[in-house]
Amino acid sequence: MVEGFLMTEARAEILNRIRMGLTAARAEEGFCYPAEVSGEQVGIPPIPQSTALVDIFTESLESVGGFVHRCGPGEGDVAIQELLKELQVERVAHSGVPPGLEELLQVEAGVSSAQWGIAETGTIVLTSDEEQSRLVSLVPPIHVALLREDNVLPNLDEALVEVYRDNPADMSRAITWITGPSRTADIELTLVVGVHGPRQLHVILEAAQ
Numbered sequence: 001m002v003e004g005f006l007m008t009e010a011r012a013e014i015l016n017r018i019r020m021g022l023t024a025a026r027a028e029e030g031f032c033y034p035a036e037v038s039g040e041q042v043g044i045p046p047i048p049q050s051t052a053l054v055d056i057f058t059e060s061l062e063s064v065g066g067f068v069h070r071c072g073p074g075e076g077d078v079a080i081q082e083l084l085k086e087l088q089v090e091r092v093a094h095s096g097v098p099p100g101l102e103e104l105l106q107v108e109a110g111v112s113s114a115q116w117g118i119a120e121t122g123t124i125v126l127t128s129d130e131e132q133s134r135l136v137s138l139v140p141p142i143h144v145a146l147l148r149e150d151n152v153l154p155n156l157d158e159a160l161v162e163v164y165r166d167n168p169a170d171m172s173r174a175i176t177w178i179t180g181p182s183r184t185a186d187i188e189l190t191l192v193v194g195v196h197g198p199r200q201l202h203v204i205l206e207a208a209q
Contacts, residue, residue, distance in 0.1 A: 053119040053152045053153070053154060054070075054119075054149050054152055054205060056119040056120070057117050057118070057119040057122055057152045057205075058070075058122075058205070059122075060118075060119060060120065060121055060122030061122030061179075061180065061201075061203060062122070063122065064122055064179055064180030064181075065180045065181050065183070065193065065201075066122060066179075066180045066181065066201040066202070066203060067200070067201065067202045067203070068202075068203050068205055069083060069202060069203070069204050069205065070205050070207070071204060071205070071206050071207065072206075072207050073206065073207045073208060073209045074206075074209070075206065076146045076148075076204050076206040077146075079204045079206070080111060080144055080146060080204055083144060083202060083204065084109060084111075084144070087109070087142065089108045089109045089142065090108065091106060091107040091108045091109075092107060092108070092109050092110070092111055093107040093109070093110045093111070093133075093136045093140060094110075094111050094112070094136065095110070095111065095112035095113070095126075095131040095132055095133045095134075095136040095137065096131075096132060097132075098132050098133030098135070098136065099133075099136075101135070104133075104135055104136070104139050104140070105139065107140050108140060108141065108142060109140050109141070109142035109143070109144055110135075110136035110137055110138075110139065110140040110142070110143050110144070110198070111136070111144045111145075111146075112126060112131050112133075112136055112137045112143070112144075112145050112146070113126070113130060113131065113145065113146045113147070114126055114145040114146065114147040114151075114178075114203065115127050115130055115151065115162075116147075116151050116152070116153055116159055116162055116163075117147050117151060117152040117153065117203070117205075118152075118153055118154075118155060118156055118159050119152055119153065119154050119155070120154060120155040120156065121156065121179055122179055122180065123156075123159075123177055123178065123179040124145055124147060124177075124178050124179075124203060125159055125162075125163065125175065125176070125177055125178075126145075126175070126176040126178070127163070127172035127174070127175050127176075128172045128173050128174035128175070129172040130172075131176075134174055134176055137176060137178065137198075138176075138197045138198070139197070140198060141198055141199050141200065142198055142199070142200045142202070143178070143181075143197075143198040143200070143201050143202070144202045144203075144204065145178075145201070145202070145203050145204070146203075146204045146206060147203055147204065147205055147206070148205075148206050148208060149205055149206065149207050149208050150208040152205075163175055178201065180201055181193050181197070181198055181199055181200055181201045182196045182197030182198055182199070184196060
């Protein structure tokens with residue numbers, strides 16, 4: 001017995017594979033250990049004030065396979081229509097006018113707003129208070145989200161403050177956090193995009209007034 005578990009041959013093999021995988025990862029060029037924890041704060045380097053949050057957000061989202069399209073103040077709706085035309089999308093569902101499930105399964109793209117963006121990770125945050133249909137952002141193969149530049153926050157900590165609203169009773173009943181297109185990897189670490197949701201994520205980043 002090892003810590004209350006029987007060390008079977010299969011268990012030993014699994015642990016050995018994990019050990020070998022970690023060893024190989026540490027040997028990769030550019031590998032670095034996680035930042036040290038200082039007190040109760042994880043050592044995450046702050047974003048330089050000289051760097052625009054929207055630029056960091058764009059870089060972060062594109063690094064995980066998303067697309068960012070910048071437009072001027074008040075041009076978000078036009079930018080969405082132009083993008084859908086460019087993508088040759090004809091059947092569209094909007095979160096403000098949620099379709100039935102059968103109709104939703106037939107559309108090519110879902111369009112929603114995003115209440116916040118997180119520069120550090122390229123994540124967009126959708127709340128059920130603002131978006132009437134969560135499925136519009138999860139079911140169609142393409143998701144297009146409209147996000148205002150002044151709603152891009154530096155990191156997850158600040159996003160959680162916005163979501164919390166000083167009182168748990170005031171929080172949205174459902175909050176969706178989306179970082180790039182849907183993806184998963186099986187036990188052989190084969191990455192597959194679009195298994196559990198959209199294969200493409202496009203964010204229309206609209207400049208503030």
